[in-house]
Amino acid sequence: MDNEDKRNLYLMVIVTTIVLFGWSYFFEKPRQAERQQMQTTSGGLQTNIPHIEPAKPLEREEALKQGQRILIETPTLKGSLNLQGLKLDDVILKNYRETPDNKSPQISLFNPLGSKTAYYGEFGWVSDKKTIKLPDADTVWTPEQTLLTPTQPVKLHWDNGEGLRFEVDITVDENYLFSVTQRVLNQMKEPIAIQPYGLISRHGMPQTSGFMILHEGPLGYLNNKLQEIDYKDLAKGDQSQISQGGWLGFTDKYWLAAFIPDQAQEVKASFRQVGQVAQERYQVDFLMTTPVLQPGAVQETKSSLFVGAKILDLLDNYENTLNVKHFDLAVDFGWFYFLTKPIFHILTFAHQWLGNFGLAIMLLTVLLKLLMFPLANKSYRSMAQMKRLTPQITRLRERYGDDKLRVNQEMMALYKKEKINPMAGCLPMIVQIPVFFALYKVLFVSIEMRQAPFYGWIHDLSAPDPTSLFNLFGLLPWSPPSYLMIGIWPLLMGLSMFVQQKLNPPPSDPAQAKVFMIMPVMFTFMLAQFPAGLVIYWTWSNLLTILQQWAMMTLHDKDEKKKVLTKKK
DSSP: OOHHHHHHHHHHHHHHHHHHHHHIIIIIHHHHHHHHHHHTOOOOOOOSSOOOOOSSOBOHHHHHTSSOEEEEEOSSEEEEEETBTTEEEEEEEEEEESSSSTTSOEEEEEBOTTBTTOEEEEEEEEESOTTSOOOOTTOBOEESOSEEBTTBOEEEEEEOSSSEEEEEEEEEOSSSEEEEEEEEEEOSSSOBOEEEEEEEEEESOOOOOOOTTSOOEEEEEETTEEEEOOGGGGGGOOEEEEEESOEEEEEOSSEEEEEEEOTTSEEEEEEEEEEESSSEEEEEEEEEOOOOBOTTOEEEEEEEEEEEEOOHHHHHHHHHHTTOTTGGGGSOOOTTHHHHHHHHHHHHHHHHHHSOHHHHHHHHHHHHHHHTHHHHHHHHHHHHHHHHTHHHHHHHHHHHTTOHHHHHHHHHHHHHHHTOOTTGGGHHHHHHHHHHHHHHHHHHHOGGGTTOOOSTTOOOTTSOOOOOGGGTTTTSSOOOOGGGOOOHHHHHHHHHHHHHHHHSOOOSSHHHHHHHHHHHHHHHHHHTTSOHHHHHHHHHHHHHHHHHHHHHHHHHHHHHHHHHHHHHO
């Protein structure tokens, strides 16, 4: 190896080390600090709707004791509706818990005003006539029922004493959809311009995953375009637009709260940061465009509010039944949407058959290998031919020494003579890259993969392997930092990658050969931070590749021996 090759090799090792440790120090550590800071954020609220909030935030259960409530009970939800201000501010998801432990708390999605992380939906009316008394945050509505279930809707009313009667009918299905009918009866002697609205308010910067590949925050599908807005962007000012139907709300990694107005109705949709007293307060809202309400007439509008888990099949179903466009885009499948969604459906179908998402991932890997079988065979055949030429390439390097240009020219001539494409071996890897990222997206963003167990120590396929080589897989009482969490599956992946490299012809350049030797170590460290399901996919894919490549090269060697024997005869 000459001095230049040595410098390149040393530079590669140094850069790799800087990337691995620098990523942890400059990215992972600040992100953890940011998360910790978000968790301690608390404060009050100020909106354009008057209300009184305790100076000191209350615990959730204490805040729920404030005011009168209607209970909500469905197979998937439980909670309550606050009659003061007509707020849906208490929603708990029955089927999901904070951790894989069955004793951990259920997910509280909506929280009441006055609690540390208030998050709620609200309905009401506005008018440009300021003298008209409208229901506000202090209004206590009169219910006709005390329990909201999928079989029992709730009707509420309030009279302003000046000739306007306001009515709200609320139904809920067996999943996560509330349907709301807002009605106004004008018993005055004059017409009035009055418009119904719906809003979702969120207090404090919520904890997010901190990954650039995932959008968490305000979003909507308006004017036939997906709108994804970062929380920090709302500090620069409100973002509003007129849209025919559509939907808008807040998304988290796995949860969604979104309004779906009447799709035949024109609405003004807005994303806002409201006030700035002790904590950030974010709001999405829509205002319906309605005609002037004449004396003796009734104005009735309908909308829906989704509050729950982003189950793709459920979102697709609502998209069809409510005739709302691209409600499935609430699941952030990213640029490879065209590939990610089919992979998701294959995995869920296989899961129904096999009963385990880990096995479904392994079956998907086999299907992909079968799909790319002809391409892979062509690639491995080319590799086998190149491996046969290794002695000749070695002699070329010895003959021409440091004249790299001449070496490359002679190598290309040799490849042309033997009809070998040296790039053919890269084709399966190139094809596999989009699949890799699409599967990563599925594992990372799909609620179906959340806390999905495999076997043994893998209790969550969407999280990294929890074991580590550096505490002897739990035998030592020490918790290594994130960049040293090198679990069993990442080690198996690195080992399989090393074996796979041994089956390939070595690079003609010794420096490149040494860099290739480092790659399994690099990938082991890198993939250790990825979801365990993705590492299982990569390891299983490597094993299948090794088997296929070994079989092809064995057959190729037999063919070559037959050719030699034939020539001798």
